[in-house]
Amino acid sequence: MKLPEKQITIISGHYGTGKTEFAVNLAFAMARDGRKTALADLDIVNPYFRSYERTRELEREGIAVFVTSNFGKADIPALPPDIMSIFVNRQQQSIIDLGGDPVGARVLGYYQPQLDRVDFDFWFVINQKRVENRTIEGVVRYLRLTEAASKQRITGIVNNTHLGDETTAEVILRGDEFAGKVAEVINLPIICTVGEHRFEEKLKGRLNGSFFAIDRYMTKPWELSDHEGGQFAWQQET
Amino acid sequence: MAKELWKGNEAIAEAAIRAGCRCYFGYPITPQSEIPEYMSLHMPKVGGVFLQSESEIAAINMVYGASGAGARVMTSSSSPGVSLKQEGISYMCGAELPGVIVNVMRGGPGLGTIQPAQGDYFQATRGGGNGDYRLIVFAPANIQEVVDLMQEAFELADQYRMPVMMLLDGMIGQMMEPIEWKKPPVSPDDLPEKPWATTGTKEGRAPNIINSLFIDPEACNVHNKRLEEKYRRVIESEQRYETNDTDGAEVIFVAYGTPARLARAAAGLLEKEGIKAGVFRPVTVWPYPYEALHEVSLQDSVKAIVTVEMSTGQMVDDVRIGVNGVKPVSFIGQAGGVIPTPREVANAALKALGR
Numbered sequence: 049m050k051l052p053e054k055q056i057t058i059i060s061g062h063y064g065t066g067k068t069e070f071a072v073n074l075a076f077a078m079a080r081d082g083r084k085t086a087l088a089d090l091d092i093v094n095p096y097f098r099s100y101e102r103t104r105e106l107e108r109e110g111i112a113v114f115v116t117s118n119f120g121k122a123d124i125p126a127l128p129p130d131i132m133s134i135f136v137n138r139q140q141q142s143i144i145d146l147g148g149d150p151v152g153a154r155v156l157g158y159y160q161p162q163l164d165r166v167d168f169d170f171w172f173v174i175n176q177k178r179v180e181n182r183t184i185e186g187v188v189r190y191l192r193l194t195e196a197a198s199k200q201r202i203t204g205i206v207n208n209t210h211l212g213d214e215t216t217a218e219v220i221l222r223g224d225e226f227a228g229k230v231a232e233v234i235n236l237p238i239i240c241t242v243g244e245h246r247f248e249e250k251l252k253g254r255l256n257g258s259f260f261a262i263d264r265y266m267t268k269p270w271e272l273s274d275h276e277g278g279q280f281a282w283q284q285e286t
Numbered sequence: 287m288a289k290e291l292w293k294g295n296e297a298i299a300e301a302a303i304r305a306g307c308r309c310y311f312g313y314p315i316t317p318q319s320e321i322p323e324y325m326s327l328h329m330p331k332v333g334g335v336f337l338q339s340e341s342e343i344a345a346i347n348m349v350y351g352a353s354g355a356g357a358r359v360m361t362s363s364s365s366p367g368v369s370l371k372q373e374g375i376s377y378m379c380g381a382e383l384p385g386v387i388v389n390v391m392r393g394g395p396g397l398g399t400i401q402p403a404q405g406d407y408f409q410a411t412r413g414g415g416n417g418d419y420r421l422i423v424f425a426p427a428n429i430q431e432v433v434d435l436m437q438e439a440f441e442l443a444d445q446y447r448m449p450v451m452m453l454l455d456g457m458i459g460q461m462m463e464p465i466e467w468k469k470p471p472v473s474p475d476d477l478p479e480k481p482w483a484t485t486g487t488k489e490g491r492a493p494n495i496i497n498s499l500f501i502d503p504e505a506c507n508v509h510n511k512r513l514e515e516k517y518r519r520v521i522e523s524e525q526r527y528e529t530n531d532t533d534g535a536e537v538i539f540v541a542y543g544t545p546a547r548l549a550r551a552a553a554g555l556l557e558k559e560g561i562k563a564g565v566f567r568p569v570t571v572w573p574y575p576y577e578a579l580h581e582v583s584l585q586d587s588v589k590a591i592v593t594v595e596m597s598t599g600q601m602v603d604d605v606r607i608g609v610n611g612v613k614p615v616s617f618i619g620q621a622g623g624v625i626p627t628p629r630e631v632a633n634a635a636l637k638a639l640g641r
Contacts (some may be wrong), residue, residue, distance in 0.1 A: 064293055064462045095317050095400045096460040123316040123400045177291045177464070179300070211291055211464040268461055269544065269625045270551040 049240040049260040051078055054167040056134065056142050058156065059206075060194050061173030062180045063148030066208040066266075068099045070173055070242055071145040072106070073262040078141060079109045086112040086134050086142040090155050092125045093147035102265050112140070127158065135162035146198075150190070156198035163200065171239055172202045174230065176209045176223045187230050204239040205231050207257055215243070217250040228256040289464040294454065295320035297429050297465060298388055299328065301436035302360050306472035307386070308334035309359040311348035313341060313367060316400040317456040318390035321362040342367040346374030346387075353383040354496035356483030358440055358474060362388035364456070365406050366397055369414060375449055376415025379513070380498025382482075384443035386436070387421075388452045390459035393623035401623025402456030404543060407600035410453050411572040418510050420517045422450040422524060423572040425542040429463035431569070437469060444478065446520055453571065455596055457544040457625070520573055527575040532564030532582045537635045539565045540579065540605045541594040544625065549594050552631035562587070563635060571601065579608035588613055590638035594631050595619040614638065 057074070061067035071087065078085040089100040099106075100115040107113060114134065116125035134142035146152055156163065172191050174181050181187050195202055209223020224241045231238045238257035245261045252259070292300070299321045302310070310325040322338060329336035335352075339345040345361045352359040363371060368389040378385060391406050393399035410423045422442055426432040432454070439450040484494050500506035530550060532538055537556070539549035546567040553563035566582055568575050583591055591613050593602040602617045609615050618634035620626045 064291055094460070096402070096456065121399070121401065175291065177289070179290060179292065179296065182290075211289055212462060214289060214464045268547070269457065270547040270628060272551075 049258045054169050056168035058144040058170040060146040064178045065173040065175040067173040069266045071143050072099050072265045075111050075143050079111050084140040088114040088144045091147040093152040097266050099145045150193040150197040153194045153198035169203045170200050171204045171206050173206045173208050176226045177211050204237050206239050208242040217247050224255045289466050291462050292465050293462050294429050294459040296324045297433050299324035301433040304471040305437040305440045306474045307358045307360050308474050309352045309357045311337050311339050311345040312361050315364045315367045317460050318364045342370035346371040349385045353385045354484050356480045356485050360386040364390045364392045365394050372414035377498050378449045379419035381496050382447040385449045386439045390454045392456050399623040404455050404596040423453050425453045425571045427543050427546045430465045455543045525573045525575040526569035527578050528567045530565040534587045535562050535564035537563045537590045539592050542568050545594040548628050548631050551628035555632040574604045576608040583609045583613045591615045592635050592638050593617045597621050
């Protein structure tokens with residue numbers, strides 16, 4: 049997958065599509081490519097499984113993390129002023145992890161004056177194994193609602209079709225086909241198809257989108273993380 | 287049917303609709319707001335009623351009314367909101383009305399935090415409302431179990447004419463897991479008749495009365511004894527639990543919901559250290575599977591029982607009743623939205639074993 053070229057990449061998608069997992073992995077990929085990277089968690093919808101929960105790992109690799117007020121833990125989130133720096137700092141590329149539905153996308157309306165002055169992409173993550181993404185009509189409906197709420201046009205589709213632990217290469221492949229049809233209907237490019245590293249060999253040369261191999265960071269409290277040396281990543285070990 | 291990825295809260299709402307529930311009354315609160323959100327989108331599609339009430343108290347009383355009229359009905363909330371519903375729950379028990387109440391627990395007391403917790407165990411199993419009453423309380427630990435139990439919750443509520451509570455911690459409500467819809471959807475038209483409901487006499491029968499007022503103490507006593515008899519039948523027939531690797535275990539974790547998943551992970555850590563650990567998981571926390579817990583505790587191999595909770599220790603009282611002194615019972619927990627780590631849980635077992 050070709051990494052983003054623009055100053056800002058906005059990532060949206062219904063909750064459960066895996067947009068946060070994608071956003072976190074994208075930030076790591078950009079930082080490891082030697083770029084100055086920031087991640088802004090502007091999710092005002094989901095209380096748990098937020099990208100800010102990986103702040104420790106992100107900051108360790110030099111990624112700046114911005115988050116809604118009260119460290120993301122309030123259910124009436126406010127947007128702290130330091131987030132404005134991502135629109136101003138042209139030496140840095142930033143990812144905005146947007147809330148998991150059209151309501152969450154409304155946050156972007158607030159930043160419209162800033163977005164008018166910067167180059168940005170707006171990617172929409174889909175997972176065919178999610179109820180709201182089951183049909184092409186369903187995806188298009190959510191995509192249009194997200195555009196209407198955010199007052200911005202979506203510029204690309206990310207296929208992250210998965211079933212958690214029960215994901216297979218076949219599930220990803222079917223999702224990629226589905227994303228191809230969605231992309232055709234709405235005339236947008238497929239940015240990539242997302243999957244864990246273990247699927248890379250099997251999917252080679254069979255996808256509509258280029259493959260973006262990810263590690264899983266958004267683990268549950270009882271799941272072992274590969275990145276913490278086999279520790280549990282939900283909270284810092286005490 | 288192929289598997290799909292569902293968020294716990296959405297899955298509860300869809301499972302309720304599939305169970306023939308056509309009335310939802312509720313008020314939003316984190317971390318369960320996806321339930322009313324999903325209901326608002328999908329209930330109208332099946333000709334059902336979604337109503338965002340002015341408060342949690344209003345919602346539970348709407349449940350009382352709809353249930354009295356014979357509807358399959360539910361409400362949902364999170365800890366502080368469920369506290370507000372307690373009076374209505376007590377009234378439903380007094381009037382013997384079925385209904386399903388979902389509590390997706392957050393940290394407390396008071397407003398607490400929006401992060402997951404299990405501090406409402408006493409409220410759910412001992413009763414937060416007044417009077418001698420009980421609720422059947424299901425405590426699922428994965429999303430498949432959530433959807434499977436949801437249908438059963440409605441069935442048991444109707445069968446025994448009493449409210450059933452689904453007791454989840456916020457993690458179960460918020461997380462995603464692959465599930466499949468095993469049972470075909472139930473049509474409200476196919477549900478058994480409710481001859482006691484206030485459906486209108488059409489001048490063909492004596493009026494049915496839905497009421498929890500028994501002003502004559504003798505009559506109130508008879509009513510209470512009848513409820514007691516009903517609860518006894520529930521205790522006899524409806525205890526559910528699951529065991530994992532408890533046969534020949536040296537230490538047994540007892541946990542429900544998210545801590546049961548943590549306990550399984552902790553057992554995995556202990557296995558690597560050469561210690562055989564098992565997990566006893568009550569699926570109903572009322573009626574509590576005391577005898578089954580007692581039986582696994584009696585094994586010669588078992589040296590310690592460790593209760594794991596996302597509270598400062600509530601279910602541990604039931605564990606002590608079940609174990610009844612045959613083995614030492616200890617406790618590990620965190621409260622207020624902090625989740626114990628599997629390492630902490632494993633260390634608690636090591637401590638209990640004196641290592």
